[in-house]
Amino acid sequence: MSQTIKPAAPDNGAARAMLYGPVADQMVEVEDLLREQMRSQFPEVDEMVRYGCLLGGKRLRPALLLLAGQAVGELSRDHIVLGAVVEMIHTATLIHDDVLDGAEMRRHLATVNSRWDNAASVLLGDFLFTHAFYLASTTDSTFACRTIGQTTNIVCEGELRQKCNRGDLSLAEDDYLQIINAKTAALVECSCQLGAHCAGGDLQTVARLARYGADLGAAFQIADDLLDVVGDPSTVGKTLGTDLEQRIATLPLIHAMTSASDSERERLEGALAAGGAIAEEALESSLARHQSIDFARAKANGFASRAREQLNGLPDSPALQVLIGLTEFVVQRSH
Amino acid sequence: MSQTIKPAAPDNGAARAMLYGPVADQMVEVEDLLREQMRSQFPEVDEMVRYGCLLGGKRLRPALLLLAGQAVGELSRDHIVLGAVVEMIHTATLIHDDVLDGAEMRRHLATVNSRWDNAASVLLGDFLFTHAFYLASTTDSTFACRTIGQTTNIVCEGELRQKCNRGDLSLAEDDYLQIINAKTAALVECSCQLGAHCAGGDLQTVARLARYGADLGAAFQIADDLLDVVGDPSTVGKTLGTDLEQRIATLPLIHAMTSASDSERERLEGALAAGGAIAEEALESSLARHQSIDFARAKANGFASRAREQLNGLPDSPALQVLIGLTEFVVQRSH
Numbered sequence: 001m002s003q004t005i006k007p008a009a010p011d012n013g014a015a016r017a018m019l020y021g022p023v024a025d026q027m028v029e030v031e032d033l034l035r036e037q038m039r040s041q042f043p044e045v046d047e048m049v050r051y052g053c054l055l056g057g058k059r060l061r062p063a064l065l066l067l068a069g070q071a072v073g074e075l076s077r078d079h080i081v082l083g084a085v086v087e088m089i090h091t092a093t094l095i096h097d098d099v100l101d102g103a104e105m106r107r108h109l110a111t112v113n114s115r116w117d118n119a120a121s122v123l124l125g126d127f128l129f130t131h132a133f134y135l136a137s138t139t140d141s142t143f144a145c146r147t148i149g150q151t152t153n154i155v156c157e158g159e160l161r162q163k164c165n166r167g168d169l170s171l172a173e174d175d176y177l178q179i180i181n182a183k184t185a186a187l188v189e190c191s192c193q194l195g196a197h198c199a200g201g202d203l204q205t206v207a208r209l210a211r212y213g214a215d216l217g218a219a220f221q222i223a224d225d226l227l228d229v230v231g232d233p234s235t236v237g238k239t240l241g242t243d244l245e246q247r248i249a250t251l252p253l254i255h256a257m258t259s260a261s262d263s264e265r266e267r268l269e270g271a272l273a274a275g276g277a278i279a280e281e282a283l284e285s286s287l288a289r290h291q292s293i294d295f296a297r298a299k300a301n302g303f304a305s306r307a308r309e310q311l312n313g314l315p316d317s318p319a320l321q322v323l324i325g326l327t328e329f330v331v332q333r334s335h
Numbered sequence: 336m337s338q339t340i341k342p343a344a345p346d347n348g349a350a351r352a353m354l355y356g357p358v359a360d361q362m363v364e365v366e367d368l369l370r371e372q373m374r375s376q377f378p379e380v381d382e383m384v385r386y387g388c389l390l391g392g393k394r395l396r397p398a399l400l401l402l403a404g405q406a407v408g409e410l411s412r413d414h415i416v417l418g419a420v421v422e423m424i425h426t427a428t429l430i431h432d433d434v435l436d437g438a439e440m441r442r443h444l445a446t447v448n449s450r451w452d453n454a455a456s457v458l459l460g461d462f463l464f465t466h467a468f469y470l471a472s473t474t475d476s477t478f479a480c481r482t483i484g485q486t487t488n489i490v491c492e493g494e495l496r497q498k499c500n501r502g503d504l505s506l507a508e509d510d511y512l513q514i515i516n517a518k519t520a521a522l523v524e525c526s527c528q529l530g531a532h533c534a535g536g537d538l539q540t541v542a543r544l545a546r547y548g549a550d551l552g553a554a555f556q557i558a559d560d561l562l563d564v565v566g567d568p569s570t571v572g573k574t575l576g577t578d579l580e581q582r583i584a585t586l587p588l589i590h591a592m593t594s595a596s597d598s599e600r601e602r603l604e605g606a607l608a609a610g611g612a613i614a615e616e617a618l619e620s621s622l623a624r625h626q627s628i629d630f631a632r633a634k635a636n637g638f639a640s641r642a643r644e645q646l647n648g649l650p651d652s653p654a655l656q657v658l659i660g661l662t663e664f665v666v667q668r669s670h
Contacts, residue, residue, distance in 0.1 A: 122435060
């Protein structure tokens with residue numbers, strides 16, 4: 001249940017072109033603004049901040065913010081600023097996540113905590129959070145500040161809940177869904193909402209784009225959690241199976257636990273507590289017996305379909321086509 | 336160079352009355368708002384957030400925000416909201432600080448990292464930061480968001496600089512002063528500035544109150560760093576000598592290192608690297624030889640005087656008297 005959303009490997013130019021096509025020029029502006037803003041006049045701090053800038057990856061959230069804006073109306077300077085803001089917030093949560101997880105690699109780069117230390121990660125994450133809030137406040141109204149403040153608070157609450165539930169392998173599916181909605185989907189939702197709002201979308205259109213983002217984000221996170229169980233380490237930039245190692249229950253395991261008989265559940269819990277090959281074999285066999293991988297895939301597909309439905313009624317445009325394409329792209333990742 | 340500012344022991348009612356006297360009613364409102372806002376609908380999160388609420392201590396920053404406002408004009412709802420905001424931000428930085436320092440006690444309470452763990456501290460700090468930003472955005476204009484975003488970013492940059500310079504016992508006095516201005520004085524300055532601004536103060540008055548806060552904050556931090564060297568563990572709520580243990584250079588040591596001959600400096604550095612009683616004896620003897628404690632006290636007095644001068648020309652009022660009193664109070668702490 002790592003928070004990363006990776007629509008493709010970092011060097012997948014085709015995926016990037018598909019994502020950014022209609023908003024490629026504005027994505028360059030976001031990137032320039034990020035590079036300009038993620039600096040410090042103090043060399044020792046500057047080095048860290050610029051390194052942090054590299055960790056975010058594919059810039060999916062700014063891309064969604066711009067695409068949602070373009071699907072609804074005209075892009076403005078606020079879109080560029082808020083694109084940088086959501087990316088900074090995302091990066092801050094990743095850097096803090098890596099402390100919690102003790103992760104060493106992130107997108108083929110050493111994490112901040114492994115290159116420097118935990119203290120550097122905590123402070124660098126704080127630096128990015130606070131700078132993002134400052135940047136948001138340079139837009140015209142308090143709308144962006146309020147939306148971003150509220151969203152990031154939901155993200156943190158979701159992360160806290162996940163942390164508190166660590167080790168609870170009998171987490172209910174509803175709790176799992178609430179947690180991924182908070183810790184992942186909320187910022188994707190916020191990105192789409194801000195994009196549509198700043199392009200002058202009416203209330204209903206902004207709400208539909210927000211809903212699109214929420215459902216897309218949930219589909220992404222379920223697919224990401226699936227990758228943690230079934231994926232191949234060479235295609236993603238981190239060690240796999242980390243959720244299980246950290247005793248975080250994700251959808252495939254939750255489904256298997258719920259479907260299992262009392263005795264099977266007890267055996268599985270025992271094996272997972274033992275760890276190593278015993279845990280892996282028991283998990284694989286339970287997941288296969290209850291078709292839990294298929295169940296989780298179907299759930300991700302369901303969210304992706306709901307996301308697509310939110311787009312009905314929007315005028316056709318290259319940006320709309322990318323938003324539609326993303327709903328398919330996200331669930332293909334775990335196949 | 337811990338970031339705590341403690342004008343008195345937690346049960347010092349007289350000091351509290353002196354601080355809050357003219358704004359006692361509004362301080363109750365701030366406290367009520369903090370209690371109301373620092374909650375979560377999820378019991379596991381709620382317990383942590385409410386505990387975090389206890390750690391801030393004397394509520395000095397909201398008190399200054401209210402006093403600065405009252406010294407300049409009328410208090411409004413925005414003062415209450417922003418009072419809660421600066422306290423939440425202060426608490427967030429303390430909680431993250433305790434992770435960096437591995438501190439176990441804070442104001443006679445177990446720190447979040449020792450009662451729960453580092454992950455809880457990181458996320459709880461983030462929760463408070465983001466909630467503070469959200470609350471700030473509920474005020475009328477983007478002014479508060481911008482000021483708070485900018486200030487917290489400066490605080491984090493100061494903390495990052497301190498972290499990067501850890502172990503550098505030959506830190507220059509100017510760098511030390513820049514760091515304490517960023518990591519401590521900036522939020523005190525921001526509190527006074529917001530208080531005066533929201534009470535309708537003109538530009539010059541707001542700037543003077545801001546300057547008052549900056550100088551008061553610097554005096555506080557130097558006095559706090561002095562307490563770390565000369566203080567008595569029974570009067571403050573934390574283990575003493577932590578700066579030295581963590582190889583953070585503060586003003587008394589910086590002065591002694593600067594005043595010492597090359598050979599004395601080398602001996603002192605060697606003794607400090609050795610640690611334990613050898614380090615303590617060498618430090619005590621160097622501090623005494625160069626009268627470095629007196630030097631640091633004089634520096635704190637200098638900042639306190641400058642703070643007091645900023646208040647010249649304000650109409651007399653009970654709030655003004657408290658602001659004046661605080662400039663004396665802060666430097667008496669280390670005597």
